[in-house]
Amino acid sequence: MAPPFPLPAPMRRALDLARLAEAAGEVPIGAVVTRDGTIIGEGENRNRRDRDPTAHAEIVAMRAAAAHLSDFRLTGCDLWVTLEPCPMCAGAISHARIARLYYAVGDPKGGAIEQGPRLFAQPQCLHRPDVYGGLAEAEASALLRDFFAARR
Amino acid sequence: MAPPFPLPAPMRRALDLARLAEAAGEVPIGAVVTRDGTIIGEGENRNRRDRDPTAHAEIVAMRAAAAHLSDFRLTGCDLWVTLEPCPMCAGAISHARIARLYYAVGDPKGGAIEQGPRLFAQPQCLHRPDVYGGLAEAEASALLRDFFAARR
Numbered sequence: 392m393a394p395p396f397p398l399p400a401p402m403r404r405a406l407d408l409a410r411l412a413e414a415a416g417e418v419p420i421g422a423v424v425t426r427d428g429t430i431i432g433e434g435e436n437r438n439r440r441d442r443d444p445t446a447h448a449e450i451v452a453m454r455a456a457a458a459h460l461s462d463f464r465l466t467g468c469d470l471w472v473t474l475e476p477c478p479m480c481a482g483a484i485s486h487a488r489i490a491r492l493y494y495a496v497g498d499p500k501g502g503a504i505e506q507g508p509r510l511f512a513q514p515q516c517l518h519r520p521d522v523y524g525g526l527a528e529a530e531a532s533a534l535l536r537d538f539f540a541a542r543r
Numbered sequence: 544m545a546p547p548f549p550l551p552a553p554m555r556r557a558l559d560l561a562r563l564a565e566a567a568g569e570v571p572i573g574a575v576v577t578r579d580g581t582i583i584g585e586g587e588n589r590n591r592r593d594r595d596p597t598a599h600a601e602i603v604a605m606r607a608a609a610a611h612l613s614d615f616r617l618t619g620c621d622l623w624v625t626l627e628p629c630p631m632c633a634g635a636i637s638h639a640r641i642a643r644l645y646y647a648v649g650d651p652k653g654g655a656i657e658q659g660p661r662l663f664a665q666p667q668c669l670h671r672p673d674v675y676g677g678l679a680e681a682e683a684s685a686l687l688r689d690f691f692a693a694r695r
Contacts, residue, residue, distance in 0.1 A: 438615045438638075442609050443615055444605060444606075444609055444616060444639035444640075445597065445602055445605065445638070454595055454596075454597060457594050457595055457596055463590040463591055463598070465596065477634055477638075478630050478631075478633065478634035478660070479633075479634025479635045480634070481631075481634075482630035482631025482633075482634060482655075483597050483631045485631075486597070507666075508660035508665050510630050510660055513659050514659075515652065515659040517653075
């Protein structure tokens, strides 16, 4: 069920980025990093185009934001992403010291926040962002469903 | 205890890369990707120099190897690293389809293979490499111990 408030602008931008990924033949996932409400890094899935196994939307957006700030940490910044992060991206979120994580829809197959390894709940985890999931479930899951349906 | 065979050349190179990281003021961790025994990508921790929260040795080495092969997967390739990978790097190893993972010493604080989330043992995990740990425990742990002792 959609939350009872208009979708915040950074998540709308992340969904637009997911559509750009889809148009380029990539899995449709987009992500945005904000600081004090302003976008300072963004990206979409680029695995195939960049020939890079690490080029998930979150990694691309966080690397861009870190370059923008000229800092290897994104302390106080927020990450907005259209799908629940995988273990690789959740680990990077923790390393980057992201303050708040917002995602559009959970991922029962590959998510690492609410399911599977639940990385932020591991006693080893050095930094846990505040987490807000399910912000745009219908829109984000339709994007992914249509993409994979078209490829079957 | 050291294994009963000479340290393979890729792990010796990874230890040299860790020393390069140390000389540059970075946490001393090095990594190498091989294919059929030949090094096709290497790297050391570059978080501070590159201002990149994702620039762990493993990520740097796998991105270099993927660029070398012009492929977003490293199917059939091996990864050699001086420390047990964290959740971010373990996730990337799985995405990259690394065939065999060799590491010098376990990491009780941040490792994600033998401890903590044990990512490759999670039912969600789509690709698990064969894992060989503890190849150079004394040497790799001394490097890290000396680095952190000098900073206290």
